[in-house]
Amino acid sequence: MDLADGFTAIFVSLGAFFFFAGWVGLVRFPDSLSRLHALSKADNLGLGLVIIGLMPQASWPFGMLKLVALWLLGVLIGGATAQMLAGAIHLDDGREPPGGNGDFARRTSEAGRNNEPGAAH
Amino acid sequence: MMALPAAVGPWLAGPRSAELLFPILALPVLGLLLAPLLGARGARLLALSSLSVGLALALACAVALVAADAPLVYALGGWTAPLGVELRLDGPAALMLVLTAALLLLIGLHAAGEFNVRVMGRRATLAFWMLLLGVWAGLNGLYLGRDLFNLYVAIEVLTFSAVPMVCLKGHAEQFGAAFRYLLFALLGSALYLLGAGLMLGVHGTLDIAQIRAALDAAATPPGGTANAVREATLAAVALMSTGLLAKTALMPLHLWLPPAHGGAPAPASAVLSALVVKGSFFLLFRLWLDLIPDLPALNVGLLLGGLGVFAILLGNLMALMQARLKLLVAYSTLAQLGYLFLLFPLASGTSGGTAATAALMQVVSHALAKASLFLIAGRILAAFGHDRLGELNGFGRVMPLTLLVILAAGLALVGLPPSGGYLVKSLYGGAAAELGAWWWRPALELGGLLSAAYLARILAVAVRPESVSVTASARGHAVTAPLRGLVVPALLAGCALFLGLVPPALFSLMDVARPGMGSAAAVAAVMQSALTPAGFWNSAGPAMAVALLIVLFLGAGESAWGRRVAVVGRGLAGLEAWLRQWRTAGALLLCLLLIQGWATVA
């Protein structure tokens, strides 16, 4: 267990811990929004730590660059999906989604209403 | 003329005859890929021309095969099994190639008038002609294939081409029928694929001939590992066989066939009933006869034969009670499929060849007669706007020629000499007598009588005094329906009716590369006794009697028939409708899988 393996073991297990924390948040928190919040926070951090942990295992320079690219993609897609989920959750509850994109919710719910006047759910 | 054979010699008789195999697979695929580029109009011409070239190729293959008197094998890409995939042509495969190409060409010519852009619009026209090529490609792949996974992909091409034919017209009920057909066929394919995977795990090869050799080798030394190999192989074949039973719609796994074949447009129903269902049967023929060395020792043959008899009885009885003509014909398909499965209990010893000849004859004669019946049903539907028998009284008076063709096709199904049906029943009877298994014979006779019954019912409706709706629309459509719409059905019905008169030497095509078939001699023997007055009467007599009974019984009109049969009918219809519930069919599929697994391994 030389230095690199030790470094990897520590960081990857830290990352795993944050994933576990995210999972606890998912299970414990009362409503969807706070679950979403906990999950995206913890998982992003967990992913970052795992990626850092794997750095010494990857070959210099391209292996490491691929890992960083992986992390960037993970953060970008995680953020965008969290936004979309939050918008959808607000739509389901009928409340105005926070922030400037209120018009999006109004237009979508109107579009939703035109297509499905009797959309009882 | 002498120059032509010299140029073509090496292919037809010489060493290069195996090179005829890959164009048979490549031609439909090429047509399928060019059709969307040519658009709806071009697709029709492309399909018909490639089918005619394909028919010529199939006939050339048959000639080359008889000349070589040995199976033609072609290694694709130059790689031989087990790594590569090989195509192999033997007698039955050549027969099926010729039948498929000829029938698709004839149905295509018949449908050319209906499926063109002016009548059907661009969507249905492009779809129909591409699906015709897709069915042809799938079937050619099935008949030539020797590799179990290659056969799986060929079956998927066939299923992907058959399912959309059901909902070409776009009515809600047809989409439902198409979805059920697709999902049930996919469950069948998944079971087949699982069986093929286990075969690869046990033998390390997917080539049927190599697996057969391994099984023969494993059978000799009765060592511990040997019967482990044998049991795993039999379990894999049980999986594949169950999957194929679901795709062949052998009763009780028939939930998807009546709505699918009943709801599809007429040419599509003809292709589905006559050819598509036979493809998966042919694969069962390969599995149980080519791959398994000792089928007779297993009692799975009895199981399949029993299901065949069940299909003959229930299918014919349900056909008797259908209100719509196309559904009547669809149920008659289910019954006729039962005859095919009588092959498996009788396929042992010397009589195995005769039973195999009977099964292949049934495939040919049913394909011809059923295609003709469905095309005629389409003609009646087009003429009167509906096919409810209750309101078609007297259509025979308005369309006498159509009635004549129905009579010819019906008699071929009933099995009057010299029709194909008669050949099938006599050959099966001979095989059963040889084996001493007398109990199959009454099933054959009863099936013939019941077919005579529903044929008589159609005739009774046809000749009854005209009801109001027939006369009204008669003036509109029936009289003006073009006579050329009758040419193809009449030709098909004629071939089915006079199949027995074909010189027996032609049947020797089926013997090539199949030891102990001897079909030419068997057919010749059967036909001698057929044309004698005594032979004619003892087979035709009972059918005539039943027909007469039905006509009298129906004298009082269709509704009377409904009331009289109601008592017996409702119970039976209830049972059959229950069998076609999705859950029941699923449970039966699993039961059949477990029973086949137990029957082979035990």
Place this chain on the structure above:
Amino acid sequence: MPEIPLPDPRWADLPLAFAVLGLALWLTLTRGDRAAVIGFTGYGLLVAVAWVRLGSVDVALTEAALGGGLMGVLLLTAVARLGSDIDQPRPSLPGDLLIGLLCLGVAAGLAVVVLGLPSSPPSLVAAVEDHQAATELGNPVAAVLIAFRAVDTLLESVVLALAVIVLWSFGADRAWEARPRALDFGEPSPALVLLARLLPPVGLIVGVHLFWTGADHPGGPFQGGAVLAAMALLVWLARLGRPPPVTDGFTRLGIVVGPLMFLLIGLAGVVLAGAFLGYPDAFTKPLILLIEAAKTLSVAVALALLVAGPPALSGALSMRRTGSTETGAKA
């Protein structure tokens, strides 16, 4: 092939196998269709990890891209359109139990057969290695797909092209000129639009790389095509672009060019290499790369159009809020 050190199976595979089986059971038994479909995308990724554990990296890529990704989008669009339209009555206990026992019997029998497979399995690994040099391909799976079992891959890409045209034929007659509309879900969220602007260039590079590296390392036209198709779907979902109309010539050419190129080169093989679907020794690699490039394009176009659905007139497709309303047995 990179040598992936596989640790002691007990710790890695047993939990994963239980997770896959547990998730599959949950997917089957949970009430809401929408939850099941969302769970299915996660299931696809879990199975992809199982494939890596089995040492089949090519299949893991395909499972993740196709089984997890595109299948998830396909089923999600379906559940958005259909809601959970229950059309079978609640299963009666005895019937439910019987079918459960039958399925258990099938699974147990299958497990016994799988475990009972002969211990010294004859395998084709040696045969592939011997002949792989003739194909000049480093990746054995690509060699099997494109050379040894070329006819299966050809027929399979024909099935894909046929499936697209068949899918279009399900549309209504008057909608034949229209565009596929299965992906129209009203105004996209700004986050989706941002993603659809940033991701496709990256996806394009990854897709082409997957195809290009497929010759010598895990990857290939199917995996590359699936990633490219996913990018096209992202653009269509974010309404930055629209799926092409059915009558567009270039689209049809795009669908057909892969299998057509494969078939024509195969036919040329009869003259050049003496066997249908054979490759001449002189320039095997260029021909194979040409076929795989055309196949990547065709797979990408076909997979994207298969998810985009049949052509439909605007407003023809319902968008159901997926409450699990009991609509009873429906025709």
Place this chain on the structure above:
Amino acid sequence: MTEAQIYGICGAGLVGIGLYGAILGRSALRRLLAFNLMGSGVFLVFGAIARRGGIVDGTLSDPVPQALVITGLVVAFAATALAVALLIRLAAVDREEAPPSAEPGSADAPSVATTPSAGSPSAGTSP
């Protein structure tokens, strides 16, 4: 217990679960989803067989079953896409108020059998 055996049994279990869901699924979409579960089970059995072949010959896994699985996955995806399109069209056609105008002369009217005895399989039993 090698990983080949673990995933072989996992595949067998998935086939059982998939069959159960495909038969008892309450909506057409769930039955389709269950079919895909069964498909992934069948492919996992292929994977187990590939891994067994690989162990014997010292590589990771036998390339031939892998190629078959890749082909099978694409075919299964195409089949699911067709099934989904059929379901969406079935829902859309049901939703349209007027059934599509029956073309003159070929109105293949899916009539329910009128006479009491005939049990023609009309649309009574749903997919």
